[in-house]
Amino acid sequence: MPSRSVKIFSGFERFWHWTQMLLIFMLLFTGLRIHGVYGIISFDQAVWLHTWSALFLVALWVFAVFWHLTTGAWRHYLPTTKGLWPVLRFYAWDIFRGKPHPYRKHFWRKHNPLQALTYLGLKLFLFPAIWVSGLLYLTYNYWQDGVSSPWLPWVAVVHVLSAYAIAAFVIIHVYMLTTGGSFRHHVMPMINGYDEVELTPAEEAYLQQDEPGRILGASDHRHSSVERNS
Amino acid sequence: MRIPGNRGFFSVLLVLLGAFSQVPPTFAVPAAKDNPGGGKKLELGISEYTDIGNRGEVDNPVTELDKDKQRKFTTDHTRLKELQGPFSSGPEVTRACLECHNTAGHQFVKNKHWTWSYTNPVTGQKLGKSVLINNFCTNARGNEGMCAQCHAGYNMKDSNYDFTNEENIDCLVCHESTGTYYKTPPTKGNKACSVMFEGKKPIDWVKVAQNVRLPARSNCGTCHFFGGGGDNVKHGDLSSVLFHPPRDVDVHMSEDGENFACIICHVGEGHEWAGSRYNMIAKDEKEHAKPKPGMERETATCESCHGDKPHPFSVKGLKLDDHVDRVACESCHIPAFARGGVATKMDWDWRTAGRLKNGEGYREEGYQQGNGEWRHTYKSIKGSFKYAENVVPEYRWFDGVMEYTTIDTRFDSSRPVEINYFGGDAQDPDSRIWPFKRMHTVQPYDKGNNTLVYMHLWGDDDAAFWGNYDFSKAIEVGMEKNGIPYSGEFGFIDTYSWWPINHMVAPKEQALACDECHAKEGRLKEVKGFYMPGRDAPPWLDVLGLLMVVGSLGGVAGHGLLRFLLARRKN
Numbered sequence: 038m039p040s041r042s043v044k045i046f047s048g049f050e051r052f053w054h055w056t057q058m059l060l061i062f063m064l065l066f067t068g069l070r071i072h073g074v075y076g077i078i079s080f081d082q083a084v085w086l087h088t089w090s091a092l093f094l095v096a097l098w099v100f101a102v103f104w105h106l107t108t109g110a111w112r113h114y115l116p117t118t119k120g121l122w123p124v125l126r127f128y129a130w131d132i133f134r135g136k137p138h139p140y141r142k143h144f145w146r147k148h149n150p151l152q153a154l155t156y157l158g159l160k161l162f163l164f165p166a167i168w169v170s171g172l173l174y175l176t177y178n179y180w181q182d183g184v185s186s187p188w189l190p191w192v193a194v195v196h197v198l199s200a201y202a203i204a205a206f207v208i209i210h211v212y213m214l215t216t217g218g219s220f221r222h223h224v225m226p227m228i229n230g231y232d233e234v235e236l237t238p239a240e241e242a243y244l245q246q247d248e249p250g251r252i253l254g255a256s257d258h259r260h261s262s263v264e265r266n267s
Numbered sequence: 268m269r270i271p272g273n274r275g276f277f278s279v280l281l282v283l284l285g286a287f288s289q290v291p292p293t294f295a296v297p298a299a300k301d302n303p304g305g306g307k308k309l310e311l312g313i314s315e316y317t318d319i320g321n322r323g324e325v326d327n328p329v330t331e332l333d334k335d336k337q338r339k340f341t342t343d344h345t346r347l348k349e350l351q352g353p354f355s356s357g358p359e360v361t362r363a364c365l366e367c368h369n370t371a372g373h374q375f376v377k378n379k380h381w382t383w384s385y386t387n388p389v390t391g392q393k394l395g396k397s398v399l400i401n402n403f404c405t406n407a408r409g410n411e412g413m414c415a416q417c418h419a420g421y422n423m424k425d426s427n428y429d430f431t432n433e434e435n436i437d438c439l440v441c442h443e444s445t446g447t448y449y450k451t452p453p454t455k456g457n458k459a460c461s462v463m464f465e466g467k468k469p470i471d472w473v474k475v476a477q478n479v480r481l482p483a484r485s486n487c488g489t490c491h492f493f494g495g496g497g498d499n500v501k502h503g504d505l506s507s508v509l510f511h512p513p514r515d516v517d518v519h520m521s522e523d524g525e526n527f528a529c530i531i532c533h534v535g536e537g538h539e540w541a542g543s544r545y546n547m548i549a550k551d552e553k554e555h556a557k558p559k560p561g562m563e564r565e566t567a568t569c570e571s572c573h574g575d576k577p578h579p580f581s582v583k584g585l586k587l588d589d590h591v592d593r594v595a596c597e598s599c600h601i602p603a604f605a606r607g608g609v610a611t612k613m614d615w616d617w618r619t620a621g622r623l624k625n626g627e628g629y630r631e632e633g634y635q636q637g638n639g640e641w642r643h644t645y646k647s648i649k650g651s652f653k654y655a656e657n658v659v660p661e662y663r664w665f666d667g668v669m670e671y672t673t674i675d676t677r678f679d680s681s682r683p684v685e686i687n688y689f690g691g692d693a694q695d696p697d698s699r700i701w702p703f704k705r706m707h708t709v710q711p712y713d714k715g716n717n718t719l720v721y722m723h724l725w726g727d728d729d730a731a732f733w734g735n736y737d738f739s740k741a742i743e744v745g746m747e748k749n750g751i752p753y754s755g756e757f758g759f760i761d762t763y764s765w766w767p768i769n770h771m772v773a774p775k776e777q778a779l780a781c782d783e784c785h786a787k788e789g790r791l792k793e794v795k796g797f798y799m800p801g802r803d804a805p806p807w808l809d810v811l812g813l814l815m816v817v818g819s820l821g822g823v824a825g826h827g828l829l830r831f832l833l834a835r836r837k838n
Contacts, residue, residue, distance in 0.1 A: 073787055073801045080781035080801055081583065088582050128826075133833045174800075178589040183696035185593070185797035193798060194808055201812030205819040212823035216830075 039241060042253040044230040045147045050110070053101050054227055060097070061203065063090040068200050091171055098164075113148055114157045121150040128216070138217035142234040144244075159206060167199035311629050313460045313648055313733060319493040321485040321510045325446035328483050328520075328528035338480065345477040354472035357421045358434040363476065365433060372433030374538040380419040380441075382430060383407070385545050389668050394545050397426070400674060400719045402615065402686050402708035402762040403495035404649065409745050412454030413725035413733075417490040424453045426749065441486045442479040447471065449489075456725045457734025459628060484510055484520065487529040496649070497642075499605060500612045503658060503704035504770040508607035508638075516607035518774045533567045542567025547767060549595070549667035549691070550699050551575075569596040569772075593797070595665070595699045599779040600772050603657040604704060607771070608638030614653035615708040618759050621736035622647055628736065648724075648733045660702030660768050662794050664691030672719060674751055680717045686764035693796025700794055704766040711738055713746075715754020721745040 046054075063086060069075065070083035078086075105111040123139035128151075131139075140149035148156060173180070173192045181189060214223040226232035231253065236244070244252040329338055344350055349363045365372045379385045384395035396407040396414070407414035408426055415423035421435045422428075429435070439448050451464055488510055495501030499508075514521040519532070533540040551568035552575055564571045575591050578584035590599070605611040622645075623629070633644030634654045645651050671687045678684050686706075691698040713720050723745035724732045732741035738757060746753035784791040785801030792802070 071785075071800050072804065073785075076782070080785045084586065084781065085583055088586070092582075133829055135834065135837060175586075178592065183592065185693040190798040190803065190805075193800065193804065197804065197808055197812060201815045204812075205815040208816065208819040209823060212827065215827070 040141075040233050040235050041241065041244075042231050043144065043234050043236065043244065044251040045142070045144070045232050045234060046226055046230040047108075048230070049100075049104055051227055051230060053097060053104070056097055057094065060090045060094045061207065063087075064094070065200060065204055065207075068197075072197060088175065091175070095168065095172075098168075112145060114153050114160065116154050116157055117150050119150065121154070124149050124151045132216060142232065144234050144236055144240045147232070147234065155206075163199055163202055163206070166195060167203065170196035170199060309624065309629050309631055311624065311627050313457070313462070313628055315460070315463060315496065315648070319498075320449060320489045321446060321507070323511055325444060325485045326483050326510060326522075326528075327444075328526050328531070340480070344479055347477075350473070350476045352473035352476070354476060356472070357437055357439065360472055360476045361421075361434050361436050361438050364438045364479075365436075371438075371538065372436055375419075375436050376430060376433060378419075378538050379543070381436065383418065385543070387546055387669070389546065390670055392671060392673070394671060398673060399671060400686070400721070401495075401501075402706055402710055402764045403501055403612070404724065405710060405719075406721045406724075406745070409721050409723055409748055410725040413452045413456060416450050416452045417494075418453075422453055438479070439475050440489070441482045443475045443486065444478045444480045444483065445475055446485060448475045452725075454725070455727060457727055457731055459734045460725075481528070482530055483528050491529075495612065497612075499609045501706075502766050502770070503604040503611035504601065504766075504768045506605065506607065506609040506611070508609050509770065512607060512771075514774055515777060516773075517771050519772055524774070532572075534564050534571075540567075541565060542769075544767060545669060547665075547667040547669065549665050549701065550592070550697050552592075569600075592696075593693075593699055595701045597767075597769055597772070598660075598662060598700050598702050600775070601660070601702060601768050601770075602773055602777060602779050602783075603659055604702075604768050604771055605656045605658050606773075608636060608656070609640075610634060610636040610642055610654035610656045611658065611704065612652050613655045613658070613704075613706065615650060615706070615710070616652075617650040617708065617710045619645065620647060620650035620732075621738070623736065628734075647736060658704065659790065661705045661765075662700050662702055662791055663689075663765075664693060664695075664698045664794065664796065665689055665701035665703075665767070666691040666695055666698040674719055674721060674749075676719070677717050680712070680714070680758075680760060683761035683763055684712070684719070686762050689765065700791065702768040704768060706764045706766065708762045708764075709759050710762055711742060711757045712760045713742075713754050714756045714758035716752060718751075720753070720757060721749050721751060723748065 067078075067083040067087040067090065070078055071080065071087060120140060127136065127139050138149075142149075146153075170192050174189075174196055177186065177189055177192070180186070214220045241252070327338065347367075349366055354360050354363070361372075375381055379395055382395065383397040384393065386393050398408060400406045404410075404414075411418070411423045411425050411428070419437050419440055420428075421437055423435075437450070440450060447468070448470055449467065451467065455461065455464065488505075488507065491502075492498065492505050492507050492509060493500070494505065499506030508516055509520055512521045514523040518524045519527040525531075530540065533542045535541055548566055548568050551566055551570040569577075573596070576588045577591065577596070578587040628647030630643045630647065631645040632641035634642040636642055636654065637656055642654050643652070644654070666689065669687050669689050672678060672684055691701075711720050711722065712718065720742045722732055722738075723730050723741045727734075728744075729735055730737070730740040730744040732738065735741070742757050743753060743755070779790075782801070783789055785799060787802055789802060791799065
């Protein structure tokens, strides 16, 4: 199959990614303040920033969910075990031996199986966990029934633990940008939208016919052929 | 005045003065509030309660609602023929008042300013000055000859008072507006106390009778700002500063703020007022909590004006409103008590009372408060005291029900005695977190019976403590004349009393910052039973979280390092 430089991250997707990144950093920063880790900013400044960042993130997510459903982009995250083992073996073993990444991006599978599984877990469990616990935390007075609820500490625990897990994800996510290709080559697709993907003849024909702007020339191999796996 | 920078200037002045008047130079150290050895002025004799009252101009509280800042009366009392006199005593004036206000007397004789008695409807306990023992001067009972200086009646000389005689009601103390009316103790007491009655200008009864109005701060404050034996001694949030408070001390009472008189909040009709400390509303969420314009108010709570959603409609305001059901308004909006330059008494030790110089009682100045005045830290008649200003309150769950250790309560003398105590719990929806002043005292008790004691403090006999300085006699007589069994042996015991803080509400920009409580070492450190962000989190939570973060960092660092080393070896 030919490898072509195709716009695989739409404008909205890139906007969503980077806005989400900023908001997550803001939420981590202010959340740790509320949790009592440091005191550079005041508690009420932190709460204000945290609440507004969270509300913006919720709004962004509503748009993102809508976008996933209407564009069919949700299919990128369908879990599969097909090809999962070689990817796992690559990170655990082959990478140290200088072997190339086993996965090739496809037009409708722009994430490798491990990536897809990770993002699916993030979207189905971790993000909802921090969302739901955060909204429960924010609105505790509407459900705690007049007295101090014994559930509130658990809401807080779930919220803080999810936050730590997201921090761990961010660390690994950023590190992964350095594997199987240069950091810059992994970041660029999320900036300009274009990446090397393998196209079926049908996909190539479709893109050339109907969305010529999404596909660059066949000779335009600007990136290394190594798969990106951030 | 209240400009802090001036204190330095004053201290320089004091040093200069000190050099010429043999005042020890330590007098001038401005930061040294407790200044033992320095600045002590000795005064012989007993001179108590002579300096109470409003020393400034008499206020004319007119709220912002009265646009032209004038009170509008429908009766000019100066023109009433009944008030043309001559009068030679208080009861004569009262008789004239009651001729027109012919139900006022029936109303007032039921009020606790007159009866000094109150039965708590929740606990059934009989309270009031006529029976209670506090941890200041201890008991008014039996010492009415002195303490009834603050009874809203005439001639209460002892515990046998005719509470039906309406002519003895003191209308003037609450309604007089010239500031020239005053009260002295009903009896003379020991000869050492005579100074208290000297140098008083006679009262012009006709003038004071003709100049009456609704009670102003200068009326209420004359007694209530001086409870416990001096300016702000007792409550901590009620001091002479409130006669003319700057806006940052009391946003409601300041002339630069709302210029409220006490009765704007302590609403009442028929000589009964809302807002007694004996029976408080810890959480006012009845119809008062949703006030509408013009709606009748019948409680003295913050909510009765501000409602239970007092903060602005915004993300922050909604979050602040979330606190209202569990945190009293006072907890955040009174950042400290005893503000504005007048200190409150925090600690009292009766054990040192009775020391004499040349056979005479004396008092000693030892604390210079914010407004520059010196306070007595020792009095032969009372013992030793400690003062404090800008005090951070104690915070506790409070359900509004106050119970008291009374004269007939037998207690465990191995533990401090709580003069008053209260319920309240995070699991009780009617409790809220309230600020308190906590007063500590070491005071006499009946060692044999484990009860508090009534002391005979005031009198011209040889047993009254004030003048004779003999605890043994004073307690014996104090117990005997009230028919209380006494073992004959007294000791001293630690006591605490709790004073809810309600006054000295600061402007909103000076309300407590969130971090004051939402912190591990914050103001609510000791208040239990609920989860608070910034304070509470199980220790394992952060251990687990750190494991995740440090684990990922370590993992990627190890992974990266291994890649780097193996790649180098290959090359």
